[in-house]
Amino acid sequence: MSARTVLPLVKTVTTVTALTALVLVTTGCTSTKTAGSGGGSQISLVTEGKLTTCTHLPYEPFQFRKGNEVVGFDVDIVDLVAKDLKVTQEIVDTPFEGIQTGEDLNAGKCDLAAAGMTITPVREQNLDFSGPYFDATQALIAKKGSPYISLASLKGKKLGVQQGTTGETYAKKNGAGVETVQFEDVALLLTAVKTGQVDAAINDNGVLFEYVRKNADTAVTAEFDTGEKYGIAVRTGNTALRKKIDEVVKAARADGRYDALYKKWFPAAPKK
Known part of the structure; x- marks a missing residue:
């Protein structure tokens, strides 16, 4: 290349x-x-x-x-x-x-x-x-073994979102009682999950599956059928x-x- x-x-x-x-x-x-x-x-x-x-x-x-x-x-x-x-x-x-x-x-x-x-x-x-x-959908990432397996489970908790993305839109529309914390890019978003700054984060599944592959202490805990296409x-x-x-x-x-x-x-x- x-x-x-x-x-x-x-x-x-x-x-x-x-x-x-x-x-x-x-x-x-x-x-x-x-x-x-x-x-x-x-x-x-x-x-x-x-x-x-x-x-x-x-x-x-x-x-x-x-x-x-x-x-x-x-x-x-x-x-x-x-x-x-x-x-x-x-x-x-x-x-x-x-x-x-x-x-x-x-x-x-x-x-x-x-x-x-x-x-x-x-x-x-x-x-x-x-x-x-490319076909995509939204997914949830959290530390491995955490109880956050849905937006409902994050009520009263902090959910990281990337500003201007469809993940942010989905979380705000469907995450009643969830506190969203905005990040400029996905690197900052995922670091926040690793360091405990947020309890979980939402983003496109392709990105999150790749991150989990390289970071065994994290897991994709849920996917949301949003039917997105790039x-x-x-x-x-x-x-x-x-x-x-x-x-x-x-x-x-x-x-x-x-x-x-x-x-x-x-x-x-x-x-x-």
Whole structure:
């Protein structure tokens, strides 16, 4: 796997606002046209020779740092698209809020967003999603042997949630009497479970099963049938790139490449 450049995240609101304003004035000045392999459609990229991906680290095994590079299931899926376009993938680590609101894509920070992101009606107002490429559901993680096996069992207890996620939404809707504690990313969330800062945490099952595989003192104690599906997002109206993503994923499912990547990154997960 080739190393990838990971650009620094933009932290200040004023900087993002200024960038957005600049892009509105100079839209298209940094784009390059790359011919798609199907139908002759033209795909415009924000940086010549690169397919730039916005994501939020860490979210193992979908995207996380390993040494000096970023690896993961989402990274490999987008690499398939980049290879088809004959470009390389570049990854931008940025807060999840800017991804799901469409702000980063609209500002020209990236071509697409791949962040283990569930397709929801609210997000579809701000983004155009590819077809689903991964089935997920919410799950509960706690210290091994703990009594927290449902949201009801956490009444009066602290439940960790990752801000802006469907897990947070589900917990607040269904966890009557449960105190939710918000964390910016999944690494902080899981550390809070390990250290006892919270009694349990909720997040996507793929991430939690992988964490438990490497942390035997924790356990996935419940799963909730939320029927979630992940999609890769593009800027609203970017039909050419969205269609290309769908084309590549469909081909990968048909020729076995998708299954090989699934087995690589989810060795302990239940059968999909």
